[in-house]
Amino acid sequence: MKPTNQIVALLLVVQAVAAIYMWGITSFWTLSAGGFAIFLAIDLLSFALIAYVYTHEKWGEGVNRAWIVAGSAGLIILLLASLYLS
Amino acid sequence: MTEEKLTRSARLSSWFDSRLGLTYSLLRPAPRYSMNPFYWLGALTVVAFLIQGVSGVIMMLYYVPSPSSAFASTQYIFQTVYFGRFLETVHLYTAYAMIMLAFMHMMRGYFVSVQKKPREMMWVVGMVMGFVTLGFGFTGYLLPWTVVSKSATDVGIGMISALPSVLSSAILFLIVGAGGDATELLRFYDLHVVVLPAVLLVLLTLKMYMLEVHGIAEPSTGQPSDASAARGLPIFPDVTFYLLGLAAMFGSAMLLVSAVFPLSLPPEYTPQLAAQFTPQPDWYFLWIYQILKISVFEGAGLPVALSLVTLIFIVLLILPFVDRGQTRKIHDRPTYVTLGLIFVAELIVLAYWGLESPGQIIGTEEAVLVLGGTAILVGVASWAAYHFLPGHGGNHAVPKAKGVLRTAVGFVSLLAGGATGIGWLLNSLVRLVVIGPSFSNVFELILSCVLLMAVVPLTVLFLYSLESRNGSLKRRLRILEIGSGNK
Numbered sequence: 001m002k003p004t005n006q007i008v009a010l011l012l013v014v015q016a017v018a019a020i021y022m023w024g025i026t027s028f029w030t031l032s033a034g035g036f037a038i039f040l041a042i043d044l045l046s047f048a049l050i051a052y053v054y055t056h057e058k059w060g061e062g063v064n065r066a067w068i069v070a071g072s073a074g075l076i077i078l079l080l081a082s083l084y085l086s
Numbered sequence: 087m088t089e090e091k092l093t094r095s096a097r098l099s100s101w102f103d104s105r106l107g108l109t110y111s112l113l114r115p116a117p118r119y120s121m122n123p124f125y126w127l128g129a130l131t132v133v134a135f136l137i138q139g140v141s142g143v144i145m146m147l148y149y150v151p152s153p154s155s156a157f158a159s160t161q162y163i164f165q166t167v168y169f170g171r172f173l174e175t176v177h178l179y180t181a182y183a184m185i186m187l188a189f190m191h192m193m194r195g196y197f198v199s200v201q202k203k204p205r206e207m208m209w210v211v212g213m214v215m216g217f218v219t220l221g222f223g224f225t226g227y228l229l230p231w232t233v234v235s236k237s238a239t240d241v242g243i244g245m246i247s248a249l250p251s252v253l254s255s256a257i258l259f260l261i262v263g264a265g266g267d268a269t270e271l272l273r274f275y276d277l278h279v280v281v282l283p284a285v286l287l288v289l290l291t292l293k294m295y296m297l298e299v300h301g302i303a304e305p306s307t308g309q310p311s312d313a314s315a316a317r318g319l320p321i322f323p324d325v326t327f328y329l330l331g332l333a334a335m336f337g338s339a340m341l342l343v344s345a346v347f348p349l350s351l352p353p354e355y356t357p358q359l360a361a362q363f364t365p366q367p368d369w370y371f372l373w374i375y376q377i378l379k380i381s382v383f384e385g386a387g388l389p390v391a392l393s394l395v396t397l398i399f400i401v402l403l404i405l406p407f408v409d410r411g412q413t414r415k416i417h418d419r420p421t422y423v424t425l426g427l428i429f430v431a432e433l434i435v436l437a438y439w440g441l442e443s444p445g446q447i448i449g450t451e452e453a454v455l456v457l458g459g460t461a462i463l464v465g466v467a468s469w470a471a472y473h474f475l476p477g478h479g480g481n482h483a484v485p486k487a488k489g490v491l492r493t494a495v496g497f498v499s500l501l502a503g504g505a506t507g508i509g510w511l512l513n514s515l516v517r518l519v520v521i522g523p524s525f526s527n528v529f530e531l532i533l534s535c536v537l538l539m540a541v542v543p544l545t546v547l548f549l550y551s552l553e554s555r556n557g558s559l560k561r562r563l564r565i566l567e568i569g570s571g572n573k
Contacts (some may be wrong), residue, residue, distance in 0.1 A: 015532065037172060058324060078342070
């Protein structure tokens with residue numbers, strides 16, 4: 001599997017987990033609106049990264065590793081923030 | 087197995103495509119060079135508008151537009167509706183983002199001259215959309231019926247009364263009606279949720295149509311020579327996915343800000359509470375508020391101030407017919423670029439000043455000094471940039487943008503650091519001599535020496551880095567020569 005496909009697969013997993021978690025929040029336990037917002041933000045950010053990888057691969061330009069690293073760091077910070085807020 | 091999967095997925099995608107016509111878009115492809123967030127600030131403004139629409143419709147389910155219930159229903163959304171406070175916060179912050187993005191979209195368009203032939207009418211329609219966006223802010227601000235919102239709106243309505251009587255009567259009839267709080271709130275609500283969105287959608291459709299006719303403006307430096315940068319990308323899936331990615335990032339940022347800084351509701355409006363409160367508009371109207379507080383515009387001078395503000399809006403509206411020069415290059419438009427920079431700087435200064443001095447009348451001399459000083463400073467900085475940086479007047483080959491930016495930022499930072507250090511050093515020395523030694527004087531003296539000691543080696547390093555990266559230092563230093571030519 002190409003590295004970019006691996007990135008997309010990983011991001012899809014993150015997105016799916018975030019989505020399930022987000023919709024499960026109210027069923028399992030009470031979480032603040034902040035926690036909800038952050039899981040929705042994780043979902044959107046991972047989608048933005050997938051869109052970035054998809055478009056740049058399609059245009060034959062390759063992906064810039066710095067953006068992927070920055071995006072992944074952003075996702076980790078958001079996850080940590082969700083722990084803090086919950 | 088992989089081949090089979092690919093074929094299956096390709097067949098599936100082809101099935102959807104043939105039924106939905108996704109790739110048969112009639113829309114004009116977008117050039118590759120436009121895949122840059124600065125080209126899509128208008129699109130992000132529309133995204134903010136859509137988020138406003140969705141969050142606003144949900145709030146409409148609970149909100150009651152009457153003076154006796156408006157605050158109570160807003161409080162109900164805040165306290166009882168599930169994630170209601172979050173919804174209110176997102177609605178407000180995306181409104182702020184919408185106004186800021188619209189302003190950035192306008193200024194970016196101004197600096198790269200997108201308003202020139204044949205896109206003059208796109209600019210005019212865009213400006214009207216900007217006014218409608220401000221209208222959203224003005225009308226929406228009143229709806230929670232808090233002491234902050236009602237007092238500020240009353241000040242705004244009071245200012246309208248100073249306009250010529252025919253104009254003020256017409257505007258007041260439209261937004262306040264026959265009078266009374268109930269009519270005023272209902273009119274504002276109707277304007278906010280029905281009239282303004284409808285007007286904005288019509289204008290948006292018109293602007294999108296014109297965009298489709300004229301296409302995306304090429305860079306101000308002209309069509310890129312690189313064919314791959316100018317190649318057209320289909321609207322679906324390329325541009326669609328690019329825009330969805332941008333929108334997702336914007337939405338993510340909005341959610342994050344809303345989560346970290348949740349809104350709190352000010353107290354309910356009562357005439358007694360309002361009497362103890364100094365009204366202040368929201369940040370996007372602070373610049374007008376500050377102009378109106380200048381003492382020369384008090385009382386009989388108010389119509390003059392309002393005429394001045396109206397004139398600014400009119401000039402912005404008809405700008406494509408004022409700036410009729412042929413060139414779009416920033417390098418060749420020093421006057422208009424400098425005027426634009428002064429305009430932005432004055433808005434920031436006025437807004438910040440207005441925020442810091444609620445209710446205070448500003449002396450005319452003070453206003454002339456601050457606003458005039460800002461204009462002179464920005465004018466001189468712009469003039470210096472035009473003369474120090476290469477590319478001005480066509481005498482130099484323009485180095486790559488990153489190199490220019492790095493050189494300019496390094497040069498300006500070192501200059502600012504050096505000037506601050508020298509000023510600070512002189513100031514602390516004078517105080518040391520005149521007032522005598524004290525802890526703060528000596529501390530300032532030491533700090534200024536440390537700053538200067540840091541600036542000197544950094545300057546050497548900066549010059550060394552220019553030398554090592556670009557060959558001859560002498561050649562590179564021409565960037566810093568005032569009005570340099572090719573000698």
